[in-house]
Amino acid sequence: MKNILKITTFAFLLISFASCTDVIDPMVAPIGLALKVPAPNGPFVLSPLDGDNLVTTLTWDAADSGVATASPKYTVEIAKAGTNFAKSIVASTTSTDLKAVWQESFINALLLDNGFIPDTAVDLDIRVKSVLGESANPFVQYSNTVTLKVTPFAQVTFAFTKNTDNPANAPKMISSGLYTSDSEGYAWLEAGAYKFYTSVGGVYQSTNPYYGDNGSGALVLNGAAINVATAGFYMLKANIGTTPKTYSITSSEWGVYGLATPFPTALNKKMTYNATTKKWELTITLSGGKPFRFRNTATTLILGGYDETVVGANYAGKTMTYNGKDIYLAGTTPASYKIALDLNTPRAYTYTITKQ
Structure with missing residues (x-):
């Protein structure tokens, strides 16, 4: 009988000891992390013509881990809508802030660098990742998902194309930077009538929008063909960011x-x-x-x-x-x-x- 009592007492001591020491990784219960619908919420058609403008500001509520603790760190993630973030893209710096500001240059470069096609609208799923702790097993929470429609852009480019020719094979022009519209190029031109064709999704073809002359020496969408009277080598310029939109075709030796x-x-x-x-x-x-x-x-x-x-x-x-x-x-x-x-x-x- 005494032996049974000793064994029982020892077992209770072991249980008590384990209860006192098993507090290294306390259990926490997520209570919420809400990403708010941005204002404005799009659709956003990004453009190089107005400078590096603000696109939108993302804001969210602080994550609640269920215990009083230090502030978690947040990162915005995006992915093509409907992919369940299988290939998530980091779309902000990591910080304790409860907002992220998107400028045109940032989000546009991010989309192009990750394979999204210029001039083509894409639906983006957006979420916020909350990380608590610096250990090998941090506590991670994700917000709800918000979907925005965004159309990225490439640098302003043209294909100066002779009538009946394929714009894909025509002389090309490009602006001096991502947020400038002063496109230029050089080419040997045969005599004939020409138009400034735009690219759509990085592709030049005769069904794309084009610019021509408005009858007063300025550019206008779907304008008249521009006559090159004499074959020769020319410097080509076009600027659709000015009022009026301008162009020039200058002999260049x-x-x-x-x-x-x-x-x-x-x-x-x-x-x-x-x-x-x-x-x-x-x-x-x-x-x-x-x-x-x-x-x-x-x-x-x-x-x-x-x-x-x-x-x-x-x-x-x-x-x-x-x-x-x-x-x-x-x-x-x-x-x-x-x-x-x-x-x-x-x-x-x-x-x-x-x-x-």
Whole structure:
């Protein structure tokens, strides 16, 4: 009998000890995390024409874990509607704030970087993730889901297309940045009637919207075809962010000038357009250690070396800049060089220098 009492007492002690020590991971019960319907709530058609505007502000109630504790950290997640967040995308910084502000540049870049198609509306499911604790097993809660319709955009682009031609094969133009509308490009044009075709979902085709002349020298949707009277190499410009919308088609011939060129250095050494390579080319003796740049022979337009400090209309890509830096050759003695200027890819102009 005494042995039975001893065993029973020991068992109660073990139970009491376990009850006192098993408090490392207390149980918590979620009570709520509510994402509010944003105001405004769309649909949102993002655009590069008005700058980096506010799209909307997401707000939510604080998560309640059921116990008094430190504030959880929140992250906004988005996914294509109906996918149950199988491929969730983080759409905010992680913080203890109870809101997230979406600017156009942020949400637009986020959508494009994750494979969403420009100019195509998409329904986005949105939720807020709450994380409590920093351990390997944090307490996680998710809010309700809100769905918004958003249409992202790409940089302003055009295909300057001759009537009866396929816009996909036409010379292209692009703006100097994501939030500018000053599109430009260069191309050899045959005589004929042309229109500025837009892209839809990154695709150029004859059924897409196009811009033409309004009868007064300005651009308008579905306007009249623009006549190019003489075949030649042209600089193309269009700006649909101005009032009125503007365009220009300017004959463009190029040359080399600077102290590196033979005397007299004040004059352009004119280059020749090669219809096969579609580049401006020139073989010339240049002095090493002295500068030169490229200049349009009909205007004061200059293309120089890349200047990382220049943005906006003077941006000509990552190799060249309008009014950019001087270009230098190695060495100090004169030598014969073949120079080629490639203006075929808009805002990505390049040149090559090959010693003969």
